[in-house]
Amino acid sequence: MSNPLTDPTSDPTSGSGSGSGSGSGKSSGVRAGSASGSPAGSPRTSPGVSPGGGDHLDISRRRLLGTVGAAGAAGLVIGAAGGAGIAAAVSEDGSAAGAAGPGALTSVGATQVAFHGRHQPGITTPLQSRGHLVAFDLAPGAGRKEAAALLRRWSATARTLMAGKAPAGDTGIALDAGPSSLTVTFGFGRTFFDRTGLASRRPSQLDPLPAFSSDAVDPKRSEGDLWVQIGADDALVAFHALRALQKDAGDAARVRWQMNGFNRSAGATARPTTARNLMGQVDGTNNPKPTDPDFDRRIFVPAGAAGAQEWMAGGSYAVVRRIRMLLDDWDQLSQEGQERVIGRRKADGAPLSGGSETTPLDLNKTGPDGKLLVPDNAHARISAPEQNGGAAMLRRPFSFHDGIGADGTPDAGLLFVCWQADPLRGFVPVQRKLDRGDALSKFVRHESSGLFAVPGGAPEGEYVGQRLLEA
Numbered sequence: 279m280s281n282p283l284t285d286p287t288s289d290p291t292s293g294s295g296s297g298s299g300s301g302s303g304k305s306s307g308v309r310a311g312s313a314s315g316s317p318a319g320s321p322r323t324s325p326g327v328s329p330g331g332g333d334h335l336d337i338s339r340r341r342l343l344g345t346v347g348a349a350g351a352a353g354l355v356i357g358a359a360g361g362a363g364i365a366a367a368v369s370e371d372g373s374a375a376g377a378a379g380p381g382a383l384t385s386v387g388a389t390q391v392a393f394h395g396r397h398q399p400g401i402t403t404p405l406q407s408r409g410h411l412v413a414f415d416l417a418p419g420a421g422r423k424e425a426a427a428l429l430r431r432w433s434a435t436a437r438t439l440m441a442g443k444a445p446a447g448d449t450g451i452a453l454d455a456g457p458s459s460l461t462v463t464f465g466f467g468r469t470f471f472d473r474t475g476l477a478s479r480r481p482s483q484l485d486p487l488p489a490f491s492s493d494a495v496d497p498k499r500s501e502g503d504l505w506v507q508i509g510a511d512d513a514l515v516a517f518h519a520l521r522a523l524q525k526d527a528g529d530a531a532r533v534r535w536q537m538n539g540f541n542r543s544a545g546a547t548a549r550p551t552t553a554r555n556l557m558g559q560v561d562g563t564n565n566p567k568p569t570d571p572d573f574d575r576r577i578f579v580p581a582g583a584a585g586a587q588e589w590m591a592g593g594s595y596a597v598v599r600r601i602r603m604l605l606d607d608w609d610q611l612s613q614e615g616q617e618r619v620i621g622r623r624k625a626d627g628a629p630l631s632g633g634s635e636t637t638p639l640d641l642n643k644t645g646p647d648g649k650l651l652v653p654d655n656a657h658a659r660i661s662a663p664e665q666n667g668g669a670a671m672l673r674r675p676f677s678f679h680d681g682i683g684a685d686g687t688p689d690a691g692l693l694f695v696c697w698q699a700d701p702l703r704g705f706v707p708v709q710r711k712l713d714r715g716d717a718l719s720k721f722v723r724h725e726s727s728g729l730f731a732v733p734g735g736a737p738e739g740e741y742v743g744q745r746l747l748e749a
């Protein structure tokens with residue numbers, strides 16, 4: 279029998295798999311919740327399955343039980359999402375249940391994220407273990423018509439791939455993989471609007487970011503007419519999507535720059551934890567949470583907001599920075615020194631003012647020597663919303679490592695991606711402050727920069743950006 283999750287020729291949304299009725303064999307994965315500190319929070323969903331649909335979970339549970347059964351494990355945790363936001367199948371002794379039987383996908387491969395929705399996927403989706411960030415410029419002579427056709431093609435391909443299916447003329451790179459939490463997110467850069475004759479509809483939020491004194495930005499690796507973010511929990515699935523979208527670009531657009539990143543893989547930690555970056559810090563703890571009452575207002579453009587472009591309703595602005603970490607210098611610091619740079623403990627991310635990872639920072643607490651426990655130039659202090667008039671953003675980065683640089687040190691760091699309803703009330707004020715007095719500045723270098731308007735999610739029957747390109 280064809281397995282809709284492993285057979286790219288079968289349609290996982292057509293009900294051709296095992297089971298019947300809504301949310302049965304056609305659903306493909308565990309809809310993971312989000313642990314505190316994860317940049318994620320909105321559950322991963324499956325098309326055609328209503329939120330909270332019990333059937334879906336039951337089927338997933340059966341599928342996973344089959345998987346775990348093959349591994350001989352008795353216990354199972356479903357829907358546990360870590361900082362990396364990954365649903366995990368874990369045996370009673372805490373070890374991952376990895377020996378899937380023939381035809382069975384683990385929750386990693388089976389998890390599917392919905393393409394259609396109020397927001398584009400890849401913003402509140404739990405961090406995936408692989409990512410590609412790619413900017414394209416429209417080809418000379420390509421304008422609004424070609425851009426609209428391209429977004430239509432890209433949306434169709436993204437929808438197909440995110441459902442774990444193969445697009446026409448497929449390369450076969452991910453033939454035997456499930457959707458693997460693939461997300462594809464599309465954005466428009468400032469220059470897109472001039473090239474398409476849409477300058478009057480460019481939001482003021484796309485005005486160039488101010489120059490920051492510590493920037494060492496390479497224009498060739500910055501900005502771009504169009505931006506695509508790909509995330510997946512499998513490297514081949516992510517590359518497959520990258521290839522398909524590049525091929526779709528055809529004569530309409532050319533790659534301007536590409537960056538490849540990664541996060542921790544599912545099952546690598548026994549317990550769900552917030553992600554770590556390449557400096558070894560727990561990173562993502564104090565992200566705004568989707569359960570916060572003001573989350574939507576801070577991260578997404580509201581419909582009908584004064585001065586906003588209506589086509590951006592439900593959208594968000596992404597600031598993208600390739601931040602090189604000067605790891606050789608960083609490693610010279612003692613662990614205590616490293617912890618004072620951030621203001622948090624390295625082992626568990628707890629504030630230096632005490633408590634556990636999720637304890638709020640006490641910025642006024644002093645030690646027996648009368649000195650502030652969270653130093654006055656600590657990164658976590660300077661970037662805290664209360665120090666920046668409430669400015670907040672959702673940080674959703676990937677790490678990168680591109681070998682050894684010309685200077686003989688690792689060309690590694692953070693593909694910093696942050697999301698906000700308005701960069702002037704998110705990234706800009708915080709980076710201004712960090713630029714002036716952050717203890718971390720000595721150990722990082724911003725090497726590229728991009729600002730992109732990421733429209734709201736496409737409703738069924740529409741493509742991403744249609745309300746801009748066809749209105």
Ligand code: HEM
Nearest residue numbers: 559560561562563564601620658661662663692708709722
């Ligand atoms: C390679 C560069 C960076 C590294 C390694 C880094 C690392 C960290 C770490 C370890 C934390 C504490 C844990 C947490 O709350 O996530 C943190 C917090 C934070 N960082 Fe960064 N960060 C970097 C760049 C930036 C940049 C460029 C911005 C924005 C302009 C930023 C904004 C923030 C914010 C808003 C917080 C939360 C502060 C709070 O509310 O407590 N970070 N960062």
